[in-house]
Amino acid sequence: MNAGAAASAIRTPDQRLRIFVSSTLKELEPERRVARAAIERLRLAPVMFELGARPHPPQELYRAYLEQSDVFIGIYWQQYGWIAPGEEISGLEDEYRLAPRDMPKLIYLKQPAERDERLGELLGRIRDDDTASYTPFTTTRQLGQLIQADLATLLAERFDASRTPSQVPLAPAVAEPPPAGDHLPVPYTAAVGRERDVATLLDWLDDDAQRVTTLVGPGGIGKSRLAIEVARTARERFDRVTFVHLEHLNDPADVLPAIARELGVQIAGDRPLTEQLGVARSGRRDLIVLDSFEQVLPAAAEITALLNELTDATFLVTSRARLRIRGERVFDVEPLALPPDPGRASFDADFVAAPAVRLFIDRARAANPRFEVTAENAEGIARICRALEGVPLAIELAAARIRVLTPATMLGRLDHMLPLLVTAARDIPERQRTIQATVEWSIDLLSxxxxxxxxxxxxxxxxxxxxxxxxxxxxxxxxxxxxxxxxxxxxxxxxxxxxxxxxxxxxxxxxxxxxxxxxxxxxxxxxxxxxxxxxxxxxxxxxxxxxxxxxxxxxxxxxxxxxxxxxxxxxxxxxxxxxxxSVARAVWRLFLYWWIRGQLPEAKAWMEEILSSGVRLREHTRAIALGLTTWVSLWQPGMEVAVGRIEWSVTLFHAVGDRLGEAGALTTLSIACAATTPPDLVRAEGLQRRALELISPQEHPTYEALFRSTLGSLLVTKGDPDGAIEIFDGVLDDARRLGDILVESVTSANSGWAWLARGEPRPELFTRHLELSLQLGSDNGAGHALEGLAACAAAAGDIERGGLLLGASETARLRTGLVHQRSNRIFRSFVEGILASDRAAEFEAARARGRRMSRPAALDLVLTPAATMSS
CATH class of the missing domain: 1.10.10 (Arc Repressor Mutant, subunit A)
Known part of the structure; x- marks a missing residue:
C-alpha cells in the first residue's frame, strides 16, 4: 500500500502496516488515544509524535514519518494548528500536503465545531480531493469504531484488488468483531495519578491464590475508572476480560444472570446457574470485573459459590463496601494526590504536576478549549482541588463550571456550600460528604x-x-x-x-x-x-x-x-x-429481538410471572404467555414441552383473531411434533402448512419466510431434500430481496443440511450462516454454523478438518450454555459413521484440538480466503 513500495512486496510479521495520524495534539488528545487503540486492535502500527517524538516536530521529521507510512488519517476539530517561525502554513496542513497522492486518506471531522477560518479553507480543499474519504463524528467512541471499520474495509478492498480472479474465495471473508464481553467501557478521562495503584493491582492479579480483589471507596472516588485501567492493562494475561455493569441492578438474584449474559452463556434448564457457568467457562482463565457491587451485597455468597465452579477465574470487584467473603483482598481506593498548600509554598511546577490539578485542567479544557493555567489562577485551582480532597468526580464536576466561573469565583461558592452540607450530615463519611456536596452544589447551580x-x-x-x-x-x-x-x-x-x-x-x-x-x-x-x-x-x-x-x-x-x-x-x-x-403485547412485538440476541429465557420468565400473577388475563395475553413459554422450553435442554399448552395457545390466538400469533403457535406445535419420539411428521407438516395459510408475505414477510423455511426442514426430515431445496431457494431469493439478515441466515443453514442429505456438501451455505450470525450479534449461530461446516468436511472425506470444526463447535456451544442441545440428525449420522470407521482415532484427535481452539482461531479457520476455498 505504501506508494514507494513494490506491488509485490511481502511483509514479514514484524513489519506491520503503518498508519500516520495527523491532528492538533492538545485539542484532540482524547481522540488521538482512541485512534491509537483502534489501530492497534487491528494489529497495525500507529505513527504518532507522542510515541517517542517531540510535540512540535520540524518538517523533516513528519516528512520522514509520512514516507514510511501506508495510510493517512486526519482528525480535525476547531484549531488550524501552530505555525512555526518562518512558515506560512501550520504543520497540520503541511502534513496533508506532503502525504503522497496515492496514499489512502481517511478524514474525520469532529462535530459540532466553530472552526478557525484557515482550517475551514483547508477542509474545503480536502473535500475537493477525490483521494480522501470524509466522515463526521461526535464522540471518541464513535471515532474509534469508524477508524477500525474503515481500516478493516480499506485493507479488505486492497487485498481483494491484489488477487487474480482465480484467487477469489467462494464466500467473502468477514472480520469478526471482538467478543461482546471483552469490550471494556471507553473511559471519559485519562487515569491520572493512578500509575502506582495499577501496578499494585496487576501484581495482585498475578497471584493465583488471591482470586477476589475488591476496590473499595466512596462514590466518585474513581473505583470504576481504576478497574477499567487495570482490566485494559491485564488483557494479555487472561483468555478473556469481561466487564459486568451492576449499577442498574437492585435484586441480588439478578447478579448471576447478568454475569452469564456478559459471558455469552445462555440460561438453560433447571441446573444451578453457577454450575452452568462452570461448565461453559471450564479451563478458561477469565478476569471478570463486577462494577458497583454495593447495590447487591447479599449476592456475595453467590460469588463464593461461583469461585468453586470457575476454578480458573479471577474477580475484580468495585464496591462502596467490602464483600466480606473468604479469600477477598481489599484495595482501598484513595483520592488523587493533592498540590502543596498554597498558603505554605510558592507557586511552581509542582502545583500543575499534582494528579488532582492535572485532572482539573484536563476536564476544564474539555469544557473550554481556551482555558490555560496562569500564575493568577493556579492558586485558586490548587485550593479547589484541596477543598474537594482529590475526589475525581468532584473535581470533574467543578471543572465543568469553568465555562461560567473563574477559579476564584468557583472557590468562593465552594467554600460557602461545603461546610453547610458537611455539618448537615455528620453520620456520612467525610469523603462521601464531599462528593455529595459537590454533586448537590452542581445541581443547586442549575436553573x-x-x-x-x-x-x-x-x-x-x-x-x-x-x-x-x-x-x-x-x-x-x-x-x-x-x-x-x-x-x-x-x-x-x-x-x-x-x-x-x-x-x-x-x-x-x-x-x-x-x-x-x-x-x-x-x-x-x-x-x-x-x-x-x-x-x-x-x-x-x-x-x-x-x-x-x-x-x-x-x-x-x-x-x-x-x-x-x-x-x-x-x-x-x-x-x-x-x-x-400491555407488557405481554410489547414483549410479543419484540419476539425477534429476544430470539436473535439470546434473551428469550428472560422474556419467558416475565411471561411465567404474568401467568402466576393472579391478575385476570385477557385471552390474548394468555395466548402470548403460553405460546412464548412453550417456544422457549422447546429449545431448552431437559425441559418438558407441554403439547397441551401449545394447543391451548393456538385456540386462544384463533379466538381473538391474531392470525400471526396463531401461525406462530402452530409452528411451535409443528416443531414439537417433529421432535417427539417417534416423530409425528405427518401431523407436523399439516400444522406447518396451516400456519402458512394464515399469513401473507406482503403483511408479515419475515415470519412468512421463516415458516416456509420450517416447512422445508420438515421435508428434509421426511426424506425429501429436493422438495426442501426448492423451498429454501425461494426463501433465500426473498430474503436477499428484502435485505432480511435473519431469514437469510437461518435458511442458509437449513439449505446446507438439505444439500448434505442429498450427499452434496455446500460449505458456502454454512459459511454464509456464520457471517450473518456474527453480523446480527447472534452467538448461537456460530456453534450451529461450525457444526454444519464440520459435516461438510466429513462428507468430503477431510476427517481432520471435520474433527477440528466439530471440536470448535462443541466449545462454542459450551460457552453459550447450549452444550446439551440436540445436534442435527444428519450431522449425527456423519459422526456415528466416522466413529465406527478405522479413522475414528484421527477424527477424535482433531476433535480434541478443535475444542482447545480460541473462538477467533476457529473463525479464522473458516472465514479466511484460503480456508473458505479449501472447504
Whole structure:
C-alpha cells in the first residue's frame, strides 16, 4: 500500500502496516488515544509524535514519518494548528500536503465545531480531493469504531484488488468483531495519578491464590475508572476480560444472570446457574470485573459459590463496601494526590504536576478549549482541588463550571456550600460528604426548570433517548424548553451524551444518578412519571416491531439494545402494578429481538410471572404467555414441552383473531411434533402448512419466510431434500430481496443440511450462516454454523478438518450454555459413521484440538480466503 513500495512486496510479521495520524495534539488528545487503540486492535502500527517524538516536530521529521507510512488519517476539530517561525502554513496542513497522492486518506471531522477560518479553507480543499474519504463524528467512541471499520474495509478492498480472479474465495471473508464481553467501557478521562495503584493491582492479579480483589471507596472516588485501567492493562494475561455493569441492578438474584449474559452463556434448564457457568467457562482463565457491587451485597455468597465452579477465574470487584467473603483482598481506593498548600509554598511546577490539578485542567479544557493555567489562577485551582480532597468526580464536576466561573469565583461558592452540607450530615463519611456536596452544589447551580427535569430523570435505569425524556417531562414546566434544559445538564456534567445509530442517548454517572433517584422517590408525582416511563417503552416496542423485519433489522436490534435496561425496568414495574396485558403485547412485538440476541429465557420468565400473577388475563395475553413459554422450553435442554399448552395457545390466538400469533403457535406445535419420539411428521407438516395459510408475505414477510423455511426442514426430515431445496431457494431469493439478515441466515443453514442429505456438501451455505450470525450479534449461530461446516468436511472425506470444526463447535456451544442441545440428525449420522470407521482415532484427535481452539482461531479457520476455498 505504501506508494514507494513494490506491488509485490511481502511483509514479514514484524513489519506491520503503518498508519500516520495527523491532528492538533492538545485539542484532540482524547481522540488521538482512541485512534491509537483502534489501530492497534487491528494489529497495525500507529505513527504518532507522542510515541517517542517531540510535540512540535520540524518538517523533516513528519516528512520522514509520512514516507514510511501506508495510510493517512486526519482528525480535525476547531484549531488550524501552530505555525512555526518562518512558515506560512501550520504543520497540520503541511502534513496533508506532503502525504503522497496515492496514499489512502481517511478524514474525520469532529462535530459540532466553530472552526478557525484557515482550517475551514483547508477542509474545503480536502473535500475537493477525490483521494480522501470524509466522515463526521461526535464522540471518541464513535471515532474509534469508524477508524477500525474503515481500516478493516480499506485493507479488505486492497487485498481483494491484489488477487487474480482465480484467487477469489467462494464466500467473502468477514472480520469478526471482538467478543461482546471483552469490550471494556471507553473511559471519559485519562487515569491520572493512578500509575502506582495499577501496578499494585496487576501484581495482585498475578497471584493465583488471591482470586477476589475488591476496590473499595466512596462514590466518585474513581473505583470504576481504576478497574477499567487495570482490566485494559491485564488483557494479555487472561483468555478473556469481561466487564459486568451492576449499577442498574437492585435484586441480588439478578447478579448471576447478568454475569452469564456478559459471558455469552445462555440460561438453560433447571441446573444451578453457577454450575452452568462452570461448565461453559471450564479451563478458561477469565478476569471478570463486577462494577458497583454495593447495590447487591447479599449476592456475595453467590460469588463464593461461583469461585468453586470457575476454578480458573479471577474477580475484580468495585464496591462502596467490602464483600466480606473468604479469600477477598481489599484495595482501598484513595483520592488523587493533592498540590502543596498554597498558603505554605510558592507557586511552581509542582502545583500543575499534582494528579488532582492535572485532572482539573484536563476536564476544564474539555469544557473550554481556551482555558490555560496562569500564575493568577493556579492558586485558586490548587485550593479547589484541596477543598474537594482529590475526589475525581468532584473535581470533574467543578471543572465543568469553568465555562461560567473563574477559579476564584468557583472557590468562593465552594467554600460557602461545603461546610453547610458537611455539618448537615455528620453520620456520612467525610469523603462521601464531599462528593455529595459537590454533586448537590452542581445541581443547586442549575436553573429551577433544569433542577425539576434532573429530578424526573431519576426514573431512568440506564441510557435513555430524547424521546424518553420528552415522555416523562410531558405536562411539566420543564417541557417548554426541553432541549435547552438538557444542554444545561450536559454542560454541568450531570448528563453525558453519546449516539447510537444516529439517535442521541444520555446517561448519568452512578453517584449523580443516585442523587437523582433519591430526589425522584420523594416526588409527589413519582407514580405518574413511572407510568409515563413505562408507557414510553411500550410505544418503543410498537415502533421497533416493524423495523425488526427486512433491511432495517440490524439497526433496530442495536437501537433496542441501547435502552434495554430501561425496557427491563419499565416492564417489571408495569407487571408489578398489574398492567400485564400491555407488557405481554410489547414483549410479543419484540419476539425477534429476544430470539436473535439470546434473551428469550428472560422474556419467558416475565411471561411465567404474568401467568402466576393472579391478575385476570385477557385471552390474548394468555395466548402470548403460553405460546412464548412453550417456544422457549422447546429449545431448552431437559425441559418438558407441554403439547397441551401449545394447543391451548393456538385456540386462544384463533379466538381473538391474531392470525400471526396463531401461525406462530402452530409452528411451535409443528416443531414439537417433529421432535417427539417417534416423530409425528405427518401431523407436523399439516400444522406447518396451516400456519402458512394464515399469513401473507406482503403483511408479515419475515415470519412468512421463516415458516416456509420450517416447512422445508420438515421435508428434509421426511426424506425429501429436493422438495426442501426448492423451498429454501425461494426463501433465500426473498430474503436477499428484502435485505432480511435473519431469514437469510437461518435458511442458509437449513439449505446446507438439505444439500448434505442429498450427499452434496455446500460449505458456502454454512459459511454464509456464520457471517450473518456474527453480523446480527447472534452467538448461537456460530456453534450451529461450525457444526454444519464440520459435516461438510466429513462428507468430503477431510476427517481432520471435520474433527477440528466439530471440536470448535462443541466449545462454542459450551460457552453459550447450549452444550446439551440436540445436534442435527444428519450431522449425527456423519459422526456415528466416522466413529465406527478405522479413522475414528484421527477424527477424535482433531476433535480434541478443535475444542482447545480460541473462538477467533476457529473463525479464522473458516472465514479466511484460503480456508473458505479449501472447504
Amino acid at each position: 429551577p426548570e433544569a433542577r425539576e427535569l434532573f429530578v424526573r430523570l431519576g426514573v431512568f435505569a440506564g441510557d435513555f433517548s430524547l424521546d424518553a425524556v420528552e415522555a416523562i417531562a410531558a405536562r411539566a414546566p420543564a417541557a417548554t424548553d426541553l432541549l435547552g434544559l438538557i444542554l444545561e445538564l450536559v454542560d454541568s456534567s450531570l448528563l453525558r451524551q453519546h449516539e447510537n445509530e444516529g439517535v442521541p442517548l444520555f446517561s448519568m454517572l452512578v453517584p449523580v444518578r443516585e442523587i437523582a433517584t433519591a430526589r425522584f422517590e420523594r416526588e409527589p408525582d413519582a407514580a405518574a412519571v413511572r407510568r409515563a416511563h413505562g408507557d414510553h417503552y411500550l410505544r418503543l416496542a410498537a415502533e421497533i416491531e416493524p423495523l425488526l423485519q427486512g433491511a432495517t433489522q440490524s439497526v433496530a436490534l442495536d437501537r433496542l439494545e441501547a435502552e434495554l435496561n430501561n425496557v427491563r425496568a419499565a416492564y417489571r414495574h408495569l407487571i408489578a402494578i398489574g398492567s400485564v396485558d
